Amino acid sequence: MATIKETVADPRLQLAIYSATQRLIDHRAGAVGFKVFPEYQDLRTLAHDIKKHTIEHLDYYLEQLEANVVAHGGQVIFCEDAEQVTDFVLNLAKQRNARLIVKSKSMTTEEIHFNERLEHHQLEAVETDLGEYILQLAHQRPYHIVAPALHLTRYDVADIFTKSLGVKKEVVIEEQTKIARSVLRDKFLQADIGVTGANFLVADSGAVVVVENEGNARLSSSAPKIHIAVAGIEKLIPRAQDLAVFLNLLGRSATGQPLTVYTSFLSGPRREGEVDGPDEFYLILLDNGRTKLLADPDKRQSLYCIRCGACLNHCPVYRKIGGHNYPWVYSGPIGAIITPQFHGVSKDPWLPFASSLCGACAEVCPVKIEIPKLLLKLRAEVVEAKQREGAGGLERLAFRMFSWMMTHPRVYLMLACIGSALAPITPKIGPLRKWTSQRSLPPLASTSFHKWWAERSSK
Numbered sequence: 001m002a003t004i005k006e007t008v009a010d011p012r013l014q015l016a017i018y019s020a021t022q023r024l025i026d027h028r029a030g031a032v033g034f035k036v037f038p039e040y041q042d043l044r045t046l047a048h049d050i051k052k053h054t055i056e057h058l059d060y061y062l063e064q065l066e067a068n069v070v071a072h073g074g075q076v077i078f079c080e081d082a083e084q085v086t087d088f089v090l091n092l093a094k095q096r097n098a099r100l101i102v103k104s105k106s107m108t109t110e111e112i113h114f115n116e117r118l119e120h121h122q123l124e125a126v127e128t129d130l131g132e133y134i135l136q137l138a139h140q141r142p143y144h145i146v147a148p149a150l151h152l153t154r155y156d157v158a159d160i161f162t163k164s165l166g167v168k169k170e171v172v173i174e175e176q177t178k179i180a181r182s183v184l185r186d187k188f189l190q191a192d193i194g195v196t197g198a199n200f201l202v203a204d205s206g207a208v209v210v211v212e213n214e215g216n217a218r219l220s221s222s223a224p225k226i227h228i229a230v231a232g233i234e235k236l237i238p239r240a241q242d243l244a245v246f247l248n249l250l251g252r253s254a255t256g257q258p259l260t261v262y263t264s265f266l267s268g269p270r271r272e273g274e275v276d277g278p279d280e281f282y283l284i285l286l287d288n289g290r291t292k293l294l295a296d297p298d299k300r301q302s303l304y305c306i307r308c309g310a311c312l313n314h315c316p317v318y319r320k321i322g323g324h325n326y327p328w329v330y331s332g333p334i335g336a337i338i339t340p341q342f343h344g345v346s347k348d349p350w351l352p353f354a355s356s357l358c359g360a361c362a363e364v365c366p367v368k369i370e371i372p373k374l375l376l377k378l379r380a381e382v383v384e385a386k387q388r389e390g391a392g393g394l395e396r397l398a399f400r401m402f403s404w405m406m407t408h409p410r411v412y413l414m415l416a417c418i419g420s421a422l423a424p425i426t427p428k429i430g431p432l433r434k435w436t437s438q439r440s441l442p443p444l445a446s447t448s449f450h451k452w453w454a455e456r457s458s459k
């Protein structure tokens with residue numbers, strides 16, 4: 001895995017990240033402008049309010065959702081963590097003698113290393129989204145939450161296909177798609193279980209809503225006899241009519257599409273008279289740390305995220321360091337706020353600081369999550385945690401001395417005089433040398449402000 005330094009120094013990778021994110025930025029801009037979509041800002045406010053209401057009444061809506069899924073013949077399984085999800089799927093696969101699983105793109109399953117866990121038990125799980133399939137062959141995790149293989153060029157993909165599938169090197173994208181399709185069609189036909197994620201869970205109808213552009217989620221949920229949807233508990237929305245708000249925002253924010261190509265409403269197994277659909281339907285509702293976020297009234301807004309990826313595309317840090325330098329599957333600004341909350345602020349303490357706080361993420365977030373505000377809160381928690389652990393003593397001492405000096409004007413003046421006299425002859429060592437290697441130190445003024453002010457006032 002490339003380090004931050006390697007990513008920044010790799011012109012090919014920089015171009016791939018920059019051009020792909022710029023394309024997404026331009027497409028979004030073309031889809032949300034006031035002339036083409038005057039309701040956009042109102043819908044953002046509405047989406048924020050709906051998510052706020054839902055998260056604050058999560059218990060009520062979860063129960064409502066469960067009752068409706070069961071009424072349609074499905075089953076709901078509440079799982080606390082990755083182990084519980086794996087145990088459920090393994091048991092089911094064992095009972096049904098299942099060997100092959102086809103999967104559509106789902107960040108929730110990435111979060112729990114679903115494929116690797118199943119493969120460990122000799123169950124084959126095949127990704128069917130083209131980007132995810134390429135990454136599975138390359139043994140990589142997603143680079144971006146919407147465009148998982150954003151960092152790979154068609155030449156990289158040609159190499160991956162040749163190495164993994166034994167096909168001749170093919171650099172034409174349409175031909176590469178045909179290669180993937182020829183492998184995946186067979187997998188769809190042979191699969192015992194189909195696994196999807198969920199973009200939204202509609203409490204009042206029990207529907208699992210999946211949006212996609214390739215049709216693979218539709219095949220994964222309807223071709224195999226068993227369909228399992230794995231979703232985080234925060235994917236809930238109260239009513240079917242709320243979908244009008246979120247579907248309008250999601251496609252536009254993610255790829256600039258007014259609506260994604262396929263929107264599937266899945267609720268329960270195939271009913272009598274229906275021509276397709278699974279015989280069995282299971283909805284796994286995953287916590288995996290989400291309920292921890294509910295305790296803080298500010299930080300719980302992280303759960304409003306609809307995973308559109310717009311904050312990643314607009315983040316100057318993500319656009320430089322790419323997706324694989326973030327410690328978890330969620331990268332960019334949303335990764336920087338949810339990773340420390342799920343894993344604890346001490347695990348990757350640098351993460352909330354990986355932001356210029358320019359605010360671009362909050363400007364484009366379709367559900368108006370106050371990302372910079374949460375980053376600041378998390379930074380304060382990192383500092384507090386360091387203090388509790390007794391770390392950062394030197395830094396604390398320096399700030400105490402600085403604070404004392406600033407409250408004692410005579411001392412400040414004396415030190416300022418000494419500092420300005422010594423500055424030109426001070427050797428540039430340590431952090432100062434590093435800092436000045438990239439920029440020049442501005443020359444100090446020939447006279448201090450205090451002296452200048454005193455002279456000016458006496459005139």
Ligand code: SF4
Nearest residue numbers: 305306308309311365
């Ligand atoms: S935080 Fe907002 S902009 Fe970022 S992925 Fe989530 S919904 Fe999209």
